[in-house]
Every structure is written in structure tokens, then in C-alpha cells.
Amino acid sequence: MPLPNLLNDVPKNINKMIAGNIQFNDNIDKFKNICNYIDISGGIETSGLKDISKIDIFLNNIKRVNDENI
Secondary structure (H helix, E strand, O other): OOHHHHHHOOOOOOOOEEEOOOOOOOOHHHOOOOOOEEEOHHHHEEOOEEOHHHHHHHHHHHHHHHHHOO
């Protein structure tokens, strides 16, 4: 069963987190209606270290999505 269908079955009042191979440059729009939290820890690393440029790109994507919802 596709991931969005599984999460849609979880009651709305329960916070949901999604994790697993989520990358810094993924389309965040696809997650905004299915979860409350995203675990992106590994997706913002380069050679096992946190990469500030990937973090910056990810945070700018989050800001863009949030600004679109205002």
C-alpha cells in the first residue's frame, strides 16, 4: 500500500513522522499533507558529516512551502 494511504488511515489528531531516504532537495510539498515531522538527518550529510549548504537548501524549501500556505 502506498505511504500516503497508510498515513491517511491514522487519525488526524495523532502527529505523524516520516523518515527514510528523504533528501535535502526532495519536493517537500508531497509531505506537507501527510505528516507533521520529517526526519531528514541522513539526507543533509556529505561524507557522513552535516552539510550546511544542504541544510540551507532544505530550510529554504520549508520556508517556501510555509510562505505558500499563508
